Each structure stands twice: as structure tokens, then as C-alpha cells.
Amino acid sequence: MIDFKNVTKIYGGEVKAVDDITMSVNEGEFVILLGPSGCGKTTLLRMVNQLETITDGEINVNGQNVKEMDKIKMRRNIGYVIQSNGLFPNMTIEKNTMIVPDLLGWDRKKKRDRFNYLMDLIGLNPDEYRKRYPHELSGGQQQRIGVARAMASDPPVMLMDEPFGALDPIIREKVQDEFLTIQKEVKKTILFVSHDIDEAVKMGDKISLLRQGQIMQYASPTEMLHRPKNDFVSEFIGKDRVLRSMSLYTVNDLVEALGLKSKEEDIQDTKEITIDTSLRVALSMLLNKEADELLITDDQGEAHGSLTFDLIETFINREVRGA
Template sequence: MIKIENVTKKFPGMEIPAVKDLNLEIKEGDICVLVGPSGCGKTTTMKMINRIHEPTSGSIYIDGQDALKMNPIKLRLDIGYVIQEIGLFPHMTIEENVATVPNEKKWPKEKTKKKVAEMLTLVGLDPELHGKRYPSELSGGQRQRVGVARAMATDPPIMLMDEPFGAVDPITRAKLQNEFLRIQERVGKTIVFVTHDIDEAIKMGDTIAVMRDGELVQHASPNDLLSAPADEFVSSLVGRNRSIKRLHLIRIREILSDLDRPKPAKVDTSVDDIRKQLDESDIRSVMVVDRDNKLKGIIGINDLKKKTGEQAADYIQELDQSVTSDATLNDALSVMLECGEGYVAVVNEDDQYQGTITLGDLLNVVKEDE
């Protein structure tokens, strides 16, 4: 799909080339993550694909066509582009921002309008509520979503993303990453993704290209990179705690079905039944759901002693955090550490209860790996 052949880039006035004789092939539908320390040439490499930077020598093929011989405007219109600072146009509304490429392609107004609403919904924004606002009125996370929606507005087969989730807090970032992977599962784009964060690379990448000083050090799947780093540099980048990093590679839903967990209680279950359930097993708490199977909270053994009432609803402790089943085990671990609990509830997109993951489950996974 994208083939980079012997590409070298030397910026004027610089002695050392930013990218040296790079060869890289990215398969259709894959997310290839370029990772490495700052100044390693990963962003330059990405920006040569849509010719923001022109290679000094070498060639780049997209679908077998020589990208360097194409009209750069036409080339760019078919490549989605999200950069670190997002670069939303501050004088345009969210709708106008997302409509940028459709407008450049001179789509009819109706089609553009429909598409904009569709894209905003896809990234989890409400077209009615957010469409007419300006970027300055949105939170950092929402702006990143708009950036992704804008880049995907005309369904380009290729996307270039330079630390698109960089400027938000870790929790929001994990959420955006998971949502993006969910979207990617549906749309299957070829994506070049730049980051300096190896954890993000392991989580997002189908393949990871590690770069140093403008050269490609290793291009492998996340699993191979973790088990067989090519040299000292890669293994130091990956770090020592590889088994923990492997938690990035496993999604919660992959292990959830194998776990044997007690059924959640309903809000109107009587207290005696819950007490019986807890006494009979060795677990110390039970999740509570409502009639639509939506997660309401948790009841622990101690809660039963402290409060009075007849139904489960009277004892519920609310949960601060839950994770979705397409989050990674590492996301689950972060939530547990953050809440200081040994478990986390798993829900689906509609907040319906799916199961519970405990610290012990994570340990089992890490153990099996070794």
C-alpha cells in the first residue's frame, strides 16, 4: 500500500540527514507506528508521504503509484492528516472544520452536511450540540476528536497521524485510543502513526517501526518487538518490564469470557439473598445492575453491616471508574491503581455490565506469558 524506498531527507543547512536511506513497507489496512526519541526522523518520514517535506532522494509508492510524480494537492486530498497540535481552524465552527476536505473536493452541500454529521457522531460528538461551536469552546479531548473526524471526512484510504492523542491527560488518551481502534476495526484504513510513547505504539500498532538518528532499527509486530528486540537500543526503548507491556496487547474481552464470575445482583434483590450469596462464596463484594443491565454500583460485605434497608438499592456504593471491554488489560490496571482497588467493572458502550476483572486475573495472564 505504502512503500518507502531508499528515502533520504536532508534539510538545507543541516550536515546530518534527518532520514537516512529508509526502506519501509506498510500493508493495506495496517496501523504502522513510527516510534523513537525526538529528532529520530519519524515525523519527517511521515510528512514525506504527503509531501509536506520532499525527499532528497529515493521514492515513495502509494498503491504502486509514484507519489513524488503526483500532483501534491491531489495526493493530499486523499490522505487524512492529523497533527500533534491538531491545528483546527479557530475562525471556523466545528462543522466548517470537518467540512474542509469535502469543500476542497467541491462536494454538493447536502452531501457534505450529511457526512459532517456522520463523522461527528462517529467520533462521539453530537452534531447538534457541538457542530456550531468554535474550537476554543471545546475541551482538549473534544478537539482531538474533531481533528480525527476532519481527517476522515472524505474516507481517505490512508491516514497520517502525528501524536494525535498527545495533548490530553492519560485517562482521556486511553479512551480516545480505544475509540479510535474501534473505529479502525470498522473502516480498516492504512495508517501511519507517529509517537514517542512506546506504550502507545504497542497498543495501537499492527507493526512498529523503531527509528533512531534517521534510520530504521527494527520493523516488527508488537509481539516480536517485545520478545525479540533487534539490539540494545530497541530493548532499552521497550524497557525491562516487558510482561507488563504485554498487557497493552490483550483486550479485556479476550479474557473476560473465560472468567467464572458470580452473577450481578439486581437493584431490587433482597439483602438476605445478597448476604447468602456472599457468605457461600469467598468473594467479598457483588456488582449491582438495574433492569436494563446497566451498572449501578457495588455492595461489599462491610456495607451490609453498616447500613440498613431491605433491597440492594439501599446499600449501593457508586463506582468511580469502569472500563469498556475493548480496553486493554493495561487500561484496566491503570484504573485499578488509580482507584486503589483490586478490581474493575467492565461495561459495554451503553454502560451495561459485562463482568469484573481483578488484579489476580492480570497476574495470571502475565504468568502464562512467561
């Protein structure tokens, strides 16, 4: 879907920001460009939608060379979200969201329907927010509007440059979760810039880890965590590797691997946890002593056994370290 062939970018004849990158993002895939500041992530992204020229090599989107695409077609096919959401302060939320449909000449009814649909998707009431201005919304809400705007014309491809980077950690988690839920429904092809390994592991189907304009490893989060290709990758992923990889598993994965354990009679402190919760969340609840044992419930709220620290440890030793 997005193919980079030997792509190089040199700024001002001397700064090599991107150095001979070849990689492909398949249709419906969520790929993270990860790496330290200055490694060329933003440059790589901005060459896809022609915000930067390509010094050497070629980028194809859906088989078409981006150099040959016209700007309007590009806006329709590629949604773009940036950290400072880029909303126009003097335009209402509806107007901001419908910028591309306006450019494309959609009629009123079609625009209104689309706005209502998108607002429902991002969890904001369309009638409540339609006539408001960006400054009347919280940072998290503005960022969600930025996402809705990028999806307005239903582009198959989304480019996102640290879209949640400016949000505080708790709100960021929430917006990430929401976005993952949306992605399950809309299945866009996404290229997403991040410098946060946790975000990358949580969100990406694949991670492309960059350093000085070159790809150090391009692999799934599991692959990268378990088989880092070189010292740079293992150092970037860091010592919390095992802990990080816990966010790849859910309580259900543990139950499937180890079976269910019935609740221990003598334990007092229990808390409920749903079966689709990540093991990382479960582990931190146990480590923070929120409970000695977690009662595993399904989405009907029915209990199915319990989860203890020992059980997670067994799972880590068997499934995570052993992998």
C-alpha cells in the same frame, strides 16, 4: 499501500534526518513510527504527503510515486492530523471539517450528510457543534474534530503526527480508545507518529522503531516486546516490558488460556469487569486494591466467574514470559 524504498532526507546538505529507510505499510494496517525526539519520525511522515522533499529514494502510495501526484489528488487520498489540531480559529466546526470537500467542490447536501456522519462517528452531536468555533470546544473535542476533518473526503490513507500528544493522560486514553473503535469500522491505512511506547503498543498493528533516521526494528508489538532485535530496542521498551505486554491481552484471552474459575466464597471485595477489558487494566485494578477479586461479566452484564491476582500471574508466567 505505502512503500518506502531507500528513502533518505538530508536537510541543508548536512543533517541526515532519515537514513536509507525501506519499509511497507499494507492496506488497512495501522503502523506506528516510534522513537526518541529527533529520530526523523515527522520528516518521514511529511515526505509521504510532499510537505518535505525527498533527498534520495522513492515513496509510493497505492503504487503511485508521490512525486508525481498532484496536490488536490493528494489531499483527497491522504488525511493528515497533527498535534496542534490545526483548526482555523475563525471558522465554524462545520466549515473546518469540510475544508477538503469544499476544495473538491462537493455540493451542500453531500457535505452536510458527510459532516453529520463524521460527527456521529467521533461522538459529537452535529447540530450542537455545527456552528461553534474551535475555542468553544475542549482540547479533546478539538482533536477529535481534527481527526474528523482528516477523514472528511474518506481518504484511504491517514498520516497522524502525535495527534493525541497534547492531551492530558486521561482524556488521551479516551480519545485513543475512540479512535481504535472508529478504525475498526473504517479500516484506513494509517501511519501514526508517537514517542510513547504505551501508545504504540496499544494502537499499532506494527511498530517501526527508529533511531537517528534508521529502522531498529519493524515488527508487531508482541514480536517487539518478546523478541527485541537489539539492545536499543530492549532499552527503549524498558523494564516494564511484561506490564506493557499486558495491554495486548484481554480478560477473554486469559479465560481461554486458563479456563474460568468460580467466585471464591470468602472474598468480600469484588468489582465487575467486562470480558473484553485489557489485562493491564484488570491488573492495575487489583494492584490498586480496588477489589480483591474481579467479577467477569459479558456485555449483557451476566457474571461468568472471577479474576484474581494469582490467575493473572499464572497467565503471565505461562503465556507472556514463556512466549
